[in-house]
Amino acid sequence: MNLDWSSAFHYGLLVVLSLVGFKGLFSQTDLLKKVVAFIVFQSGFILLLLSLAQRTAVAGLENHPFPHALALAALAATLGVVLSLFALCSAIQGKYETLDSEELSKRMKP
Amino acid sequence: MRFDQPFLILLSLLLGAGLAVLTAFISIRLTKLAAALSVLASLYFSIQSFLVLLANGPWHYELGGWAPPWGIELVIGPFTCFFGCLILSIALLTLFYSRHLRLPGPMGLWKEKVLHPLLLVLTAAVLGMIFVRDVFTLYLLLEVSILSAAGLLACFGDRNWVDTFHLVLWGSVCASLFLAGVITLYAVTGTTHLDDILAQLFIAKNEAAVLTGGFFLTFAWTYHFNFLSPFFFPRLLNHLPSYVLGFFSSVMVRVAAYLLFIVYFFALGVPGFTPPFWLTVLEYLVVFSFLADFFFASRQKDFQHALAFLSLGQLSFLFLGFLLGNKSALTGSLMELLSQVLVVSGLFLIAENLREGAGAHPLSRLAGLVRHRPMTGLALVIFISSIAGVPPTGGFFGKYYLIQGALEKHDWVILAALGLTIAFNFFYFAKLTGFLVEHRETYPAQPASSFASKLPILLLAVGVILLGMFHQGIIHDYVEPALPKAFQNLPVPNVPFLGKAVE
Numbered sequence: 001m002n003l004d005w006s007s008a009f010h011y012g013l014l015v016v017l018s019l020v021g022f023k024g025l026f027s028q029t030d031l032l033k034k035v036v037a038f039i040v041f042q043s044g045f046i047l048l049l050l051s052l053a054q055r056t057a058v059a060g061l062e063n064h065p066f067p068h069a070l071a072l073a074a075l076a077a078t079l080g081v082v083l084s085l086f087a088l089c090s091a092i093q094g095k096y097e098t099l100d101s102e103e104l105s106k107r108m109k110p
Numbered sequence: 111m112r113f114d115q116p117f118l119i120l121l122s123l124l125l126g127a128g129l130a131v132l133t134a135f136i137s138i139r140l141t142k143l144a145a146a147l148s149v150l151a152s153l154y155f156s157i158q159s160f161l162v163l164l165a166n167g168p169w170h171y172e173l174g175g176w177a178p179p180w181g182i183e184l185v186i187g188p189f190t191c192f193f194g195c196l197i198l199s200i201a202l203l204t205l206f207y208s209r210h211l212r213l214p215g216p217m218g219l220w221k222e223k224v225l226h227p228l229l230l231v232l233t234a235a236v237l238g239m240i241f242v243r244d245v246f247t248l249y250l251l252l253e254v255s256i257l258s259a260a261g262l263l264a265c266f267g268d269r270n271w272v273d274t275f276h277l278v279l280w281g282s283v284c285a286s287l288f289l290a291g292v293i294t295l296y297a298v299t300g301t302t303h304l305d306d307i308l309a310q311l312f313i314a315k316n317e318a319a320v321l322t323g324g325f326f327l328t329f330a331w332t333y334h335f336n337f338l339s340p341f342f343f344p345r346l347l348n349h350l351p352s353y354v355l356g357f358f359s360s361v362m363v364r365v366a367a368y369l370l371f372i373v374y375f376f377a378l379g380v381p382g383f384t385p386p387f388w389l390t391v392l393e394y395l396v397v398f399s400f401l402a403d404f405f406f407a408s409r410q411k412d413f414q415h416a417l418a419f420l421s422l423g424q425l426s427f428l429f430l431g432f433l434l435g436n437k438s439a440l441t442g443s444l445m446e447l448l449s450q451v452l453v454v455s456g457l458f459l460i461a462e463n464l465r466e467g468a469g470a471h472p473l474s475r476l477a478g479l480v481r482h483r484p485m486t487g488l489a490l491v492i493f494i495s496s497i498a499g500v501p502p503t504g505g506f507f508g509k510y511y512l513i514q515g516a517l518e519k520h521d522w523v524i525l526a527a528l529g530l531t532i533a534f535n536f537f538y539f540a541k542l543t544g545f546l547v548e549h550r551e552t553y554p555a556q557p558a559s560s561f562a563s564k565l566p567i568l569l570l571a572v573g574v575i576l577l578g579m580f581h582q583g584i585i586h587d588y589v590e591p592a593l594p595k596a597f598q599n600l601p602v603p604n605v606p607f608l609g610k611a612v613e
Contacts, residue, residue, distance in 0.1 A: 091271050
């Protein structure tokens with residue numbers, strides 16, 4: 001892989017974005033914040049996929065829309081997951097009146 | 111008609127799901143009927159596919175005539191077709207056991223109605239995962255399977271909502287790791303097709319890409335392999351009906367293991383690639399951690415929790431075969447896979463038959479089971495004997511080939527681990543069998559279950575025995591064609607070179 005410094009910086013930024021989201025998934029105790037962390041985590045990968053379109057163009061496949069199609073499909077899947085997570089957060093909040101995972105584990109019987 | 115069977119296998123399930131939703135507005139009986147008929151139709155098309163498979167070999171079917179990478183290619187071989195038939199049979203059993211399901215609450219009836227279409231979508235997604243050869247489609251199907259499984263969990267009451275949330279969140283995080291692996295491999299090879307990836311990696315000799323892609327594609331299955339572990343999901347094990355747990359453990363988890371095999375040996379199995387020492391050590395540690403689940407199973411007081419640990423522990427046999435990576439070991443792994451699908455499903459169905467409502471199911475209630483319920487007790491002995499490796503069960507031949515693989519590779523560490531595990535399981539099997547046949551009143555005196563609910567368990571037990579008895583035919587016709595090409599007994603092509611036939 002022949003990457004110049006600007007590409008490396010660009011890709012590195014997206015990887016860092018995913019890592020920030022990944023850290024949030026573990027460090028946050030609030031379920032809603034976990035969902036936001038997941039969105040950040042996933043958006044890093046989708047943007048990485050879009051960035052690859054430029055790279056395949058460099059490789060000789062001019063205007064190849066395949067990575068864009070992949071990114072769009074990944075976006076649709078993420079949307080479905082995030083909507084489900086928000087719906088579950090709303091249902092959990094309605095039942096337990098909290099979204100804090102530590103508080104939830106105390107209130108739920110094993 | 112005859113040439114669209116691969117598509118029809120999936121389409122009948124998806125159409126059935128749509129039909130089940132529509133009929134839900136009329137009657138729940140119609141919903142159940144539509145769901146059962148669609149699984150039967152899918153099973154019919156799978157069995158019909160065998161005729162073409164046995165005549166022409168693996169079937170490459172391009173959806174809508176669109177070639178990859180734009181189109182989706184389904185590849186059905188004898189093994190995937192056989193595996194698919196087992197999955198459909200277990201889906202059918204799950205539908206059968208859910209026939210008397212009554213969910214409480216004002217929305218209970220609607221949840222019952224939604225449950226069937228969700229099960230069909232989950233089955234279609236899981237079948238699609240074993241048929242597709244495109245890693246990106248695999249990612250999408252993984253997300254569909256997670257969402258439909260979560261929908262199923264949510265149907266069984268609001269006390270499962272937090273676990274459902276965790277399934278969607280962490281399942282999707284793992285799916286994202288899979289996507290990261292797909293992106294890595296696409297960036298290096300410019301393709302998402304499994305066979306092309308292998309060819310491109312071989313040409314590029316890019317070991318860093320193999321390692322990075324392999325890391326992501328392996329960790330993507332972490333959640334699946336630990337799904338329903340009593341360490342992480344004790345509440346689900348107590349609240350969910352056992353037949354649903356059986357479907358998750360036998361189908362979702364084993365399909366994940368099969369896909370790991372596909373990724374390792376059909377996308378990343380670059381000839382000449384030697385993994386670094388630290389990775390080999392890590393792999394051994396991971397596999398041995400799964401072996402420890404057999405010990406945890408033996409320490410459980412609850413039957414369902416013991417089954418969950420046994421289900422996890424059996425995965426180690428599959429992983430040991432992948433780790434050894436030679437023909438005998440992979441044959442053993444795939445043989446184990448087929449056997450485990452039947453065994454795990456059968457064990458959870460027994461738990462369902464013996465269970466009285468939700469909550470704990472103490473192992474002490476199984477005392478003298480063979481005397482009080484001979485058929486159920488006998489089936490339980492057969493399933494446990496397959497896990498222990500007693501002949502002539504399918505599990506015995508799986509372990510036999512694994513040991514042969516370890517001997518051929520001179521891997522004494524794996525051989526010792528296998529030997530110790532089999533000895534431990536054999537001791538546990540003997541102890542449990544003694545417990546099942548001892549003279550004691552079953553506590554409390556349980557009402558006998560109907561013959562209809564016992565029949566599927568007996569069929570699964572017979573299946574485990576048949577798998578062992580006809581192991582040679584199964585290995586020759588189904589398992590060997592599913593192995594990497596290097597391990598298949600393919601005739602060497604006679605390539606004409608300068609007018610002379612050479613080999």
